[in-house]
Amino acid sequence: MTSVQGGCLCGDVRVTAHGALDDPNQFTPTYQLWTKRREHWLPEMDNLISYDEDRTGD
Template identity: 50%
Template sequence: MSAATMNDEVDKIERTGGCLCGSVRYVVTGAPLRVGLCHCQDCKRTSGSTYSAFAVWPRSAYQCKGELAAFNGRGFCPACGSRVVNLRDDEAEIMTGTLDDAPNDLLPTYELWTPRREAWLHNLPWADQFAGDRTEEGQNWREARRV
């Protein structure tokens, strides 16, 4: 199989997901732009957990059925309260726990707000570590200053 054929197949992959009650359903198509974890206080509070895990797709790759409510850009189901997506003009940040199938192939490549990571959690040794938000120093964010 050629690299072009493999890329075509990845571009056609559809992943489905939604909220706990099923009122909000979505489809994302293709490979995500990036996958990460965030340990900031906002993500802890909105997820109800010690961190949030997410994958970011181009906004054009995201389709949603059902009504989303929003608070500070965080989209959630108004019926059951599940946090589903953060929508921006050009990106859709999907909470990976809302995917129907376990996202075992979506490995985080970076962690945000690492000083706020719980002491009993260890860093992902293969992932870039950022003390705050992902920075945009230069065109390639991987070149950004790391902790």
């Protein structure tokens, strides 16, 4: 894991702090993790690949 300003790089996963991007449309998510712990008030994103927990070797 490499720390960078506003987040970290973890393999092919990029973690950023909310509001860290000047152009919020620059990156489009392709999957979501830990969906089994989704807060009830967060909307489901049916167009993304979902993993109940961590992503396992693809």
